[in-house]
Amino acid sequence: MPKVALYNMQGEKIGDVDLSDDVFGAEVRPDIMHRAIVNYLANQRLGTASTLTRAEVSGGGRKPWRQKGTGRARHGSIRSPLWRKGGIVFGPKPRSFKTTMPKKLKRFALRSALSAKAKNDELILLDKLTMEVPKTKQMVSMLNNLKADKKSLIVMADKDDNVIKSARNIPGVKTTYVNTLNVYDILNHDFLIMTEETARRVEEVYAG
Numbered sequence: 001m002p003k004v005a006l007y008n009m010q011g012e013k014i015g016d017v018d019l020s021d022d023v024f025g026a027e028v029r030p031d032i033m034h035r036a037i038v039n040y041l042a043n044q045r046l047g048t049a050s051t052l053t054r055a056e057v058s059g060g061g062r063k064p065w066r067q068k069g070t071g072r073a074r075h076g077s078i079r080s081p082l083w084r085k086g087g088i089v090f091g092p093k094p095r096s097f098k099t100t101m102p103k104k105l106k107r108f109a110l111r112s113a114l115s116a117k118a119k120n121d122e123l124i125l126l127d128k129l130t131m132e133v134p135k136t137k138q139m140v141s142m143l144n145n146l147k148a149d150k151k152s153l154i155v156m157a158d159k160d161d162n163v164i165k166s167a168r169n170i171p172g173v174k175t176t177y178v179n180t181l182n183v184y185d186i187l188n189h190d191f192l193i194m195t196e197e198t199a200r201r202v203e204e205v206y207a208g
Contacts, residue, residue, distance in 0.1 A: 001018050001019065001025060002025045002115075002118045004017050004123055004199075005017075005125065006126070007124060007126055007127070008126065008128075009145070011144075011147070014127060017125055017196055019118065019199060020207065022111070023203045023206050024111075024114055024118040024123070026115040027115070029108070032109045032112055033112050033113055033183050035101065036101065036106055036110070036182075036184075037183055037187070038099075039099050039106070040182055040184045042098065042099045043097070045097040047094060047095045047096055047097050049092040050093055051091030051092055051093070052091075053087045053091070054081060054087025056087065057085070057087045059078060059079055060077035060086075063075070063077070064078050110182070110186075110206055111206055113186040114192075116187070117186060122190060122192060123191075123192050124148055124193045125194065125195065125199055126193065126195045127195065129156075129160075129163060129193075129194075130162075131163050134162050134165035135166050136166055136169050139163075139166040139173075140170060148191040150172060150190040151172035151173070151188070151190045152173050152174075152189055152190065153173075153185055153186060153191070154194070155178060155181065155192065155198055157178055157195070157197055158177075163175060178202055181206075
């Protein structure tokens with residue numbers, strides 16, 4: 001059972017917390033996590049790029065000059081791909097890059113990522129995370145106290161506008177919710193920060 005240190009917002013260690021083996025002590029599988037990241041990034045692609053083929057470019061209804069006798073190369077249309085402003089050969093067309101991944105495998109990849117953070121001491125648990133008013137300076141101070149002033153992902157159990165507004169202008173810091181966690185965000189940040197209450201919610205949502 002993974003044991004993670006519990007801190008307050010001043011960066012002082014106030015105890016230890018035992019976390020679930022199922023969620024924070026699972027087998028770390030880089031191959032499964034890589035597959036989840038590829039799936040996530042592919043699904044972010046819009047696939048809206050579009051070009052015009054020679055059939056769609058306007059103009060070019062008649063032959064630009066006669067076939068023989070001019071000394072110039074033979075051409076049938078000024079909208080040939082060989083011409084300036086002509087059609088594009090094999091250009092991109094709107095398409096979907098969406099890929100699928102089994103739900104159980106996706107959840108396993110998430111547990112694997114959470115376990116990797118716990119194993120590498122990159123999971124920081126707080127007794128509470130509250131802001132009376134939005135204050136970026138206070139958030140920066142807390143991150144410095146926790147020595148997590150690099151790229152950090154703050155996970156919340158419920159929406160807290162004061163925390164979100166306090167963190168949104170800090171480079172490398174991102175806030176998210178328990179039910180929107182994904183492998184890419186977890187591994188793309190140096191530290192994963194959440195309260196003990198949030199960690200218990202994560203265990204409930206992603207167990208098994």
